[in-house]
Amino acid sequence: MGTAKSLLCTDREIADLYERHYQTLYRVCFMYMKNIADTEDAVQNTFINLIKNGKGFQNAEHEKAWLIRTAMNICKNSLKHWWRKRINLEDCGFLSIEPCFTIDETLEAVLELPEKYKAVVYLYYYEGYKTAEIAGILHKPQSTVRNLLSEARQILKNKIGDNG
Numbered sequence: 001m002g003t004a005k006s007l008l009c010t011d012r013e014i015a016d017l018y019e020r021h022y023q024t025l026y027r028v029c030f031m032y033m034k035n036i037a038d039t040e041d042a043v044q045n046t047f048i049n050l051i052k053n054g055k056g057f058q059n060a061e062h063e064k065a066w067l068i069r070t071a072m073n074i075c076k077n078s079l080k081h082w083w084r085k086r087i088n089l090e091d092c093g094f095l096s097i098e099p100c101f102t103i104d105e106t107l108e109a110v111l112e113l114p115e116k117y118k119a120v121v122y123l124y125y126y127e128g129y130k131t132a133e134i135a136g137i138l139h140k141p142q143s144t145v146r147n148l149l150s151e152a153r154q155i156l157k158n159k160i161g162d163n164g
Contacts, residue, residue, distance in 0.1 A: 018047060021064060024127060025071045031111060031118050032075035042078060046071040065137045068127075072119060072138075109159045117152035120145055 022043065029042040049070055057063040110121050119138060123129045131149065135142040 014047075014051065017050075017063070021067050024064070025067055027126065028068055028071050028119075028122065029075050031122055032072070032079060034111065038078065042071060042074045045074050049074070061133075065133070068123070069137050105160055106156075109156050112159075113152055113155060117148055117155065120148045121152045121156075124149055 025043045025046055026039060029039045029046075030036075033039045033042055046067060050067065057066065107126075110118065110125075113121060120134055123134045123137065124131070129137070131142050131145045134140075135145045138145070
């Protein structure tokens with residue numbers, strides 16, 4: 001037996017973990033997938049990976065960071081899948097349902113950012129992570145995260161103006 005104790009001992013603990021992180025993971029996945037069906041699949045696959053791996057965590061922040069990183073990887077892999085190159089899912093009528101959160105002008109602009117900026121902007125402004133924490137989640141140097149944030153701010157300022 002390993003020394004790391006999995007937090008996933010009971011159905012109740014799994015349900016609690018799901019309740020704690022569903023909204024965050026949904027928003028992270030929606031940033032990439034941009035439609036409800038694929039977003040829900042990605043969130044579900046994130047939790048399936050967690051259950052299959054029986055991952056033990058050092059603390060609550062490690063738990064959240066692992067889930068976010070796993071969700072991002074699932075979304076990126078899904079977007080690279082060969083099937084996506086054959087069909088444009090946005091053309092399907094069943095994807096026109098609204099997400100379970102409000103997309104204001106600012107979030108719409110964030111969703112339109114190039115891939116390299118989306119995650120850092122979302123994690124910094126919407127989830128409240130510090131640049132050092134984002135660097136750990138994304139496996140990037142802190143200076144890269146700060147540069148990406150700076151560049152993204154400039155893009156957003158040009159796109160939606162300076163309302164501050």
